[in-house]
Amino acid sequence: MKVNPEFRTEEKALDLYNGPLLELVFRAAAVHREFHNAREVQMSSLISIKTGGCPEDCGYCPQSIKYDTGLNNHGMLSVEEVVEFAKNAQCNGSSRVCMGAAWREVRDNRDFDKVVRMVSEINKMGIEVCATLGMMNEDQAKRLKNAGLYAYNHNLDSGKEFYSEIISTREFDQRLDTIENARKAGISVCSGGIIGMGESVNDRIGMLVTYAAMENPPESIPINALVAVEGTPLENQKPVSTWEMVRMIATARIMFPESIIRLSAGRTVMSQEAQALCFLAGASSVFAGDKLLTTPNPEYNEDMELFEILGLIPKLPFQDGDQPVSLPDETITSSNTKRIRPKSGFSPRKISVD
Numbered sequence: 001m002k003v004n005p006e007f008r009t010e011e012k013a014l015d016l017y018n019g020p021l022l023e024l025v026f027r028a029a030a031v032h033r034e035f036h037n038a039r040e041v042q043m044s045s046l047i048s049i050k051t052g053g054c055p056e057d058c059g060y061c062p063q064s065i066k067y068d069t070g071l072n073n074h075g076m077l078s079v080e081e082v083v084e085f086a087k088n089a090q091c092n093g094s095s096r097v098c099m100g101a102a103w104r105e106v107r108d109n110r111d112f113d114k115v116v117r118m119v120s121e122i123n124k125m126g127i128e129v130c131a132t133l134g135m136m137n138e139d140q141a142k143r144l145k146n147a148g149l150y151a152y153n154h155n156l157d158s159g160k161e162f163y164s165e166i167i168s169t170r171e172f173d174q175r176l177d178t179i180e181n182a183r184k185a186g187i188s189v190c191s192g193g194i195i196g197m198g199e200s201v202n203d204r205i206g207m208l209v210t211y212a213a214m215e216n217p218p219e220s221i222p223i224n225a226l227v228a229v230e231g232t233p234l235e236n237q238k239p240v241s242t243w244e245m246v247r248m249i250a251t252a253r254i255m256f257p258e259s260i261i262r263l264s265a266g267r268t269v270m271s272q273e274a275q276a277l278c279f280l281a282g283a284s285s286v287f288a289g290d291k292l293l294t295t296p297n298p299e300y301n302e303d304m305e306l307f308e309i310l311g312l313i314p315k316l317p318f319q320d321g322d323q324p325v326s327l328p329d330e331t332i333t334s335s336n337t338k339r340i341r342p343k344s345g346f347s348p349r350k351i352s353v354d
Contacts, residue, residue, distance in 0.1 A: 003212045007255045013205045017251045021243065025281045028250035032282040035257045041307070042260065042285040042315040044096040045089035049118070050076045050111070054102040056169040059233040060197060060226055063102040069231035079117045086122045094288050095317035097122055098130035098153060104170070105135035112140070116147045120326040123148030128317045130190060135170070135178045141185035148326035151220060152182040153190040159206025162199045188321060189218040192262065195248055196226035196240035204248060208255055219320065221259050223248050225266025242274040246281050253282025260285050260320065272306050279310065
């Protein structure tokens with residue numbers, strides 16, 4: 001049951017979200033235990049392989065060239081640097097490494113060649129490899145899949161009605177198109193959103209209902225609390241409450257029983273008790289390490305202390321799907337051959353939420 005059919009409409013999903021909080025958490029906890037090992041929490045590590053200089057205008061993001069946030073930009077890391085990071089993450093208990101690049105879209109150049117090599121090398125270490133690189137077409141997705149990519153992250157961020165209030169440089173349908181391209185390539189999808197950007201509850205639920213309308217909803221749904229960064233348009237937004245995070249996680253857990261619900265950005269301002277409520281409500285993944293791309297995150301030792309208190313254990317890799325096989329990269333056969341360029345373009349794609 002990838003989607004609970006009871007909550008495919010916005011009206012039903014809103015009723016669920018707005019119900020008595022303790023009953024909502026109790027129901028979510030029961031669903032979580034039916035479909036998952038409630039003691040297991042996946043520890044993931046996130047590395048920014050290219051930081052800053054993004055041409056987009058996402059209102060929450062310090063990596064946009066349109067905002068002065070004091071961010072230290074850096075170009076592409078080397079394959080060796082990223083592999084070393086992955087080795088350290090694996091030693092610290094992470095079973096997934098996610099590589100993020102501040103790109104609007106994937107381009108068929110030497111930087112993408114590097115990413116393909118990174119994916120292949122890390123996959124061979126026995127770690128789930130995830131990437132978030134912006135928009136990509138179907139052929140680029142296939143190349144990443146052949147390299148051994150396990151998951152692709154491409155968040156919708158919010159509901160379609162609110163989306164244009166936050167981003168003007170990319171259409172909502174283009175995000176759906178990238179998700180579909182990952183699907184066609186056989187890559188697991190990681191896609192969620194951010195709460196606390198000024199959206200309404202209807203906007204939050206609208207995002208979840210969009211996922212529910214998909215033939216194959218995301219295997220992984222990150223729920224982020226906005227980290228307001230000075231210099232961005234959302235710098236003055238007030239932090240969301242613990243109760244809003246718990247409601248959102250519990251609602252997502254009930255609507256998508258088989259998906260992994262990820263407690264993502266915003267944990268630095270959450271107490272151990274607040275995080276415990278999120279785990280009880282169905283969250284079963286956190287990012288480990290002191291930074292999420294460019295924003296703060298609890299340190300590894302803090303997470304281990306919390307795990308010990310709550311009796312949680314790190315989840316092993318590839319419990320939800322087989323490890324991909326890293327195939328030889330045939331797109332570039334040598335440094336002297338011409339690059340085979342995938343088809344360009346991102347055709348609009350409509351998804352009904354009725």
